[in-house]
Amino acid sequence: MKDKKLTKGNYIFIGSMLFGMFFGAGNLIFPIHLGQLAGSNWLPAAIGFLITGTLLPLLAIIAISITKSNGIYDLAKPISKKYATIFMILLCATLGPLFATPRTATTPFQIGFAQHLSASQTPIALFIYSLIFFGITWAFARKPGEIINSIGKLLNPAFLILLAIIFGFSFMSPMGKASGQATTSAYQHASFLNGFLQGYNTMDCIAGLLFGIAIVTIIRNLGPKDPANIAKATAKSGLISITLEAIIYLILIWIGATSLEYFKVSADGGIAFSQIANHFMGIPGEIILAIMATLTCLTTSIGLSTSFAEALHTRFPKISYAKWNAFTCLLSFLIANLGLDQIIAWSLPMLMFVYPLAITLIALSILSPLFKKARIVYIMTTLFTLIPALLDGITSAPAIISASAWAKALLKIDSYLPFASYGMDWVIPAILGFIVGLIILGFQLAMGRSNKTIVSQTN
Structure with a gap:
């Protein structure tokens, strides 16, 4: 049977789904913080950040396409089967319930809600928030074949609309000129390399390896069956999502640099983003930020949970996809309640x-x-x-x-x-x-x- 060709609409939806899976907690706060650290040197720092934050994830998708593999295990198997298994489990744990997935809940909670709570109120509030958050993640990730509908058609457009509101205010009434802002000592002579290392925090490079199984499965469900056609579709879809992500990164880094006109360098990008939102729109701005952060992190959480369960079910088929999905959501919920600072420190x-x-x-x-x-x-x-x-x-x-x-x-x-x-x-x-x-x-x-x-x- 001849392969069904994907339409432009299919590519856009797959690209949107990939964007939603990639763009999450770190993608929202680290660029803002990078802009504040780099100041007037924001552009070379941004270029370094884009290499690890966008180019490497795209190359990860292309690597899966070229080798016609289904993900991390197949890519690493030429080294040895044992190494491939260990490396796959290591990346799955990092992107899954140990670090990245719990961070998708703690980050939006930290930047949208924690600052309005007392120390005694925070633990119970985080418990309730993360319970609801991972309950939704589990529900959406139960059927991986429907992920393109849940992320590409519903949650992702809502996030882009909310993000556009913040960008609109920033362009219409910029806080200052990025070129005239102070630069921290680390970014005076090594802004490119420091931006490159900051891109590690997005985890998108290793996420691209983990998402391979989900990408291939979705593309097969839409029509193409031949490995060569699947490879081409994967590369084209990846280019769409990575281009959109790169544009957003540049704007966020620029906004972070311009914010130095009014604010000092913050402890993290979450605090900085909250200050920026409040500067433009007051309390409504903080509400928009809280909703936006929750949506973008929720889409990433769904993508990570789906890919984690798919990868480990494929490698260890005796344990069902449903059980792996329930495991990652439960463990992520428990670790999220340790708090964002502990998660970042150990990740x-x-x-x-x-x-x-x-x-x-x-x-x-x-x-x-x-x-x-x-x-x-x-x-x-x-x-x-x-x-x-x-x-x-x-x-x-x-x-x-x-x-x-x-x-x-x-x-x-x-x-x-x-x-x-x-x-x-x-x-x-x-x-x-x-x-x-x-x-x-x-x-x-x-x-x-x-x-x-x-x-x-x-x-």
């Missing part, structure tokens, strides 16, 4: 560890046709990346870990690695590992081993 070291491994995996997947998906290239690149990524994770961990004697002794290695002070010490080792892998591959081929044999080691 940062995990991100500093997994992001380099995810970036190199995406790059290897895209480049894999050049070296015929040879296992040795995957292994050497990953091994060379693993140690500096682990050191970055330890450096970023709370003091109970990073200030321990064993951690200090281990982190002495970091001083010998280039770009360690910028949190980019994994780049040179990753490149060296890739080159070493190619050299070994060339030696293996020269010794008479067939390329077919080398590739077959991945299976």
